[in-house]
Amino acid sequence: xxxxxxxxxxxxxxxxxxxxxxxxxxxxxxxxxxxxxxxxxxxxxxxxxxxxxxxxxxxxxxxxxxxxxxxxxxxxxxxxxxx
Amino acid sequence: xxxxxxxxxxxxxxxxxxxxxxxxxxxxxxxxxxxxxxxxxxxxxxxxxxxxxxxxxxxxxxxxxxxxxxxxxxxxxxxxxxxxxxxxxxxxxxxxxxxxxxxxxxxxxxxxxxxxxxxxxxxxxxxxxxxxxxxxxxxxxxxxxxxxxxxxxxxxxxxxxxxxxxxxxxxxxxxxxxxxxxxxxxxxxxxxxxxxxxxxxxxxxxxxxxxxxxxxxxxxxxxxxxxxxxxxxxxxxxxxxxxxxxxxxxxxxxxxxxxxxxxxxxxxxxxxxxxxxxxxxxxxxxxxxxxxxxxxxxxxxxxxxxxxxxxxxxxxxxxxxxxxxxxxxxxxxxxxxxxxxxxxxxxxxxxxxxxxxxxxxxxxxxxxxxx
Amino acid sequence: xxxxxxxxxxxxxxxxxxxxxxxxxxxxxxxxxxxxxxxxxxxxxxxxxxxxxxxxxxxxxxxxxxxxxxxxxxxxxxxxxxxxxxxxxxxxxxxxxxxxxxxxxxxxxxxxxxxxxxxxxxxxxxxxxxxxxxxxxxxxxxxxxxxxxxxxxxxxxxxxxxxxxxxxxxxxxxxxxxxxxxxxxxxxxxxxxxxxxxxxxxxxxxxxxxxxxxxxxxxxxxxxxxxxxxxxxxxxxxxxxxxxxxxxxxxxxxxxxxxxxxxxxxxxxxxxxxxxxxxxxxxxxxxxxxxxxxxxxxxxxxxxxxxxxxxxxxxxxxxxxxxxxxxxxxxxxxx
Numbered sequence: 130x131x132x133x134x135x136x137x138x139x140x141x142x143x144x145x146x147x148x149x150x151x152x153x154x155x156x157x158x159x160x161x162x163x164x165x166x167x168x169x170x171x172x173x174x175x176x177x178x179x180x181x182x183x184x185x186x187x188x189x190x191x192x193x194x195x196x197x198x199x200x201x202x203x204x205x206x207x208x209x210x211x212x
Numbered sequence: 213x214x215x216x217x218x219x220x221x222x223x224x225x226x227x228x229x230x231x232x233x234x235x236x237x238x239x240x241x242x243x244x245x246x247x248x249x250x251x252x253x254x255x256x257x258x259x260x261x262x263x264x265x266x267x268x269x270x271x272x273x274x275x276x277x278x279x280x281x282x283x284x285x286x287x288x289x290x291x292x293x294x295x296x297x298x299x300x301x302x303x304x305x306x307x308x309x310x311x312x313x314x315x316x317x318x319x320x321x322x323x324x325x326x327x328x329x330x331x332x333x334x335x336x337x338x339x340x341x342x343x344x345x346x347x348x349x350x351x352x353x354x355x356x357x358x359x360x361x362x363x364x365x366x367x368x369x370x371x372x373x374x375x376x377x378x379x380x381x382x383x384x385x386x387x388x389x390x391x392x393x394x395x396x397x398x399x400x401x402x403x404x405x406x407x408x409x410x411x412x413x414x415x416x417x418x419x420x421x422x423x424x425x426x427x428x429x430x431x432x433x434x435x436x437x438x439x440x441x442x443x444x445x446x447x448x449x450x451x452x453x454x455x456x457x458x459x460x461x462x463x464x465x466x467x468x469x470x471x472x473x474x475x476x477x478x479x480x481x482x483x484x485x486x487x488x489x490x491x492x493x494x495x496x497x498x499x500x501x502x503x504x505x506x507x508x509x510x511x512x513x514x515x516x517x518x519x520x521x522x523x524x525x526x527x528x529x530x531x532x533x534x535x536x537x538x539x540x541x542x543x544x545x546x547x548x549x550x551x552x553x554x555x556x557x558x559x560x561x562x563x564x565x566x567x568x569x570x571x572x573x574x575x576x577x578x579x580x581x582x583x
Numbered sequence: 584x585x586x587x588x589x590x591x592x593x594x595x596x597x598x599x600x601x602x603x604x605x606x607x608x609x610x611x612x613x614x615x616x617x618x619x620x621x622x623x624x625x626x627x628x629x630x631x632x633x634x635x636x637x638x639x640x641x642x643x644x645x646x647x648x649x650x651x652x653x654x655x656x657x658x659x660x661x662x663x664x665x666x667x668x669x670x671x672x673x674x675x676x677x678x679x680x681x682x683x684x685x686x687x688x689x690x691x692x693x694x695x696x697x698x699x700x701x702x703x704x705x706x707x708x709x710x711x712x713x714x715x716x717x718x719x720x721x722x723x724x725x726x727x728x729x730x731x732x733x734x735x736x737x738x739x740x741x742x743x744x745x746x747x748x749x750x751x752x753x754x755x756x757x758x759x760x761x762x763x764x765x766x767x768x769x770x771x772x773x774x775x776x777x778x779x780x781x782x783x784x785x786x787x788x789x790x791x792x793x794x795x796x797x798x799x800x801x802x803x804x805x806x807x808x809x810x811x812x813x814x815x816x817x818x819x820x821x822x823x824x825x826x827x828x829x830x831x832x833x834x835x836x837x838x839x840x841x842x843x844x845x846x847x848x849x850x851x852x853x854x855x856x857x858x859x860x861x862x863x864x865x866x867x868x869x870x871x872x873x874x875x876x877x878x879x880x881x882x883x884x885x886x887x888x889x890x891x892x893x894x895x896x897x898x899x900x901x902x903x904x905x906x907x908x909x910x911x912x913x914x915x916x917x918x
Binding site (some may be wrong): 131132133135158160161162163172174175176177179180182183189190193194197 | 221222225228229232250252279305332333334335336355356358359361362365368369408410411413414443465466467468472474475478
């Protein structure tokens with residue numbers, strides 16, 4: 130329902146950041162995410178940064194492979210997980 | 213979004229996940245039904261062709277998570293009434309242009325001279341208002357919890373900039389009340405929910421705790437890449453097989469348990485909760501947002517109230533049942549015949565993200581299982 | 584000229600019209616045929632000809648990699664090239680809005696001339712009309728073109744059979760992505776620009792390389808999705824393309840991500856899609872790659888005996904989905 134893309138914060142002037150998605154730059158407001166810093170990856174929706182995101186998910190992939198290969202990982206352990 | 217860049221490792225993982233889902237659910241008497249609530253999920257699932265990759269033991273049904281689709285026809289009628297007034301510019305997300313009102317659409321009004329402009333961000337409308345001080349600029353504020361904070365922030369920015377010619381026509385909606393309404397209906401058969409990742413970015417996972425607590429249903433917050441979606445389906449399969457119901461966050465690179473408190477605060481500053489009408493579903497308690505009276509000078513409905521006569525004609529459209537996950541789009545007598553993306557009858561065919569539009573666009577009715 | 588904007592009188596055929604021709608248009612586009620100032624061009628083609636016309640409206644009028652002037656030449660030259668013809672002669676008709684800047688008109692004409700030189704085509708006749716303020720948006724251009732059919736060319740969708748290869752000449756969507764970025768406040772690196780280019784030379788080299796080219800199309804409005812649907816419909820074959828083989832620059836994918844669009848639906852102005860007998864694929868591909876406009880050429884799929892008229896795509900994870908005829912104007916979406 131809501132298209133949002135991860136973008137890198139290139140520079141910040143007051144509440145307005147320049148963000149970059151695969152080499153494409155555009156302004157994004159930080160009104161909803163004042164804690165964002167230059168170099169962070171943020172999720173951008175309708176011209177607003179909505180949340181700081183971790184760009185890669187390599188460890189998650191590895192954990193999932195381990196699980197597929199029989200490593201124990203209970204639902205309870207996942208439930209408490211938070212970003 | 214997936215652009216075809218899948219590594220060999222990712223492909224192998226997809227294969228393994230599908231095998232695991234089959235192992236977990238393959239021996240059940242009836243297929244397990246999971247609902248993807250979010251329209252962007254619906255589109256991602258079709259774009260990646262995930263439906264056919266899944267074992268027959270899993271049936272994916274699409275929920276009411278396309279804000280454009282659930283916006284009532286009367287909202288478009290109001291927007292068109294404002295568009296006809298002199299010295300008025302409407303700004304809107306592109307998705308809204310083709311949505312049918314009772315008698316017309318924004319695209320049709322634009323064709324006969326109404327000044328309606330598509331913007332990428334609500335903030336872009338402030339620039340339009342600044343450049344056109346002699347005109348009223350009205351932004352069509354639709355969306356769910358993801359979009360409402362951006363629209364609220366835009367109003368706050370308009371106030372800071374001292375703009376007196378910028379207004380919203382508000383019709384935002386909240387997702388959890390709609391899910392509750394679906395589950396309160398005994399005819400809704402859904403075993404688990406793929407929860408909307410970008411709504412959860414704002415609301416946090418805690419907004420969905422009612423699912424296991426009050427309804428005994430599991431839910432997994434999912435990202436939008438094919439692998440992220442499949443991982444979430446796998447978690448739902450795991451919980452279903454184990455007879456457990458919990459909320460799991462499989463989009464934890466973006467979603468926190470308490471979401472984005474600053475975004476919610478911005479939303480609460482400008483908006484209050486109201487009962488509201490969903491196209492195809494009817495009135496749902498406490499499921500909509502309206503601007504608080506302190507902000508009414510930015511609320512076009514308060515500044516310049518209009519009345520429109522609703523003249524919707526009854527049709528054979530089954531969108532209401534589709535949105536409830538009761539029937540699939542091809543079960544509707546209009547699907548692909550009288551109702552097509554370019555000439556939509558029902559709301560689900562209107563937006564690219566509507567369930568019927570996604571089925572139609574990506575051949576969902578033909579490529580469901582097997583190849 | 585006594586002022587610097589277009590007036591209604593410039594299109595009225597009197598002395599102001601002659602003045603515009605003499606002082607603005609001829610100095611840029613001068614050639615022996617045009618200089619005769621006849622009402623029409625007298626031509627003597629030596630081979631069978633192809634004939635086409637197209638009109639050009641674009642916002643913004645100047646963009647990285649081109650302008651409405653460059654498009655007006657490349658578009659018509661390419662339409663001729665897709666029939667297997669080398670463009671020889673173009674007409675150029677301008678519809679100008681009262682108040683349009685003459686300096687800007689000169690820039691447009693300069694781009695017309697440069698593109699025509701690049702394509703080896705002559706502007707041999709033309710027309711100018713001026714409409715009142717608000718009746719047009721600045722400048723509209725129509726060009727018609729005559730091209731000579733290349734020796735050995737037999738290009739038509741009726742030649743398409745199941746089992747043929749589908750080639751594209753390079754990265755998809757550069758042109759539309761450049762325009763969309765300009766319209767929606769996005770900044771692209773300088774390497775990303777409109778691909779507007781005349782493809783006549785590339786097509787000649789492809790046809791010379793192998794006799795097995797069944798059909799050619801330039802995926803302009805509606806992008807590759809529209810072109811493939813047209814081809815499948817006209818030839819009554821199925822088409823299956825492979826998502827992993829689609830050449831899309833990361834920045835173009837980025838624009839699509841931000842605006843919620845599919846690169847397959849983005850317009851191109853200097854790309855072609857070729858349907859080729861598999862026996863000829865290798866030689867056609869190497870001829871394409873030897874030309875700077877076909878450096879990135881690759882095979883993206885094939886025609887099938889499947890559902891006639893239907894274009895399908897195999898996703899990176901092995902699912903199959905339909906590639907639909909795109910519905911029309913590209914607008915950014917949020918959901």
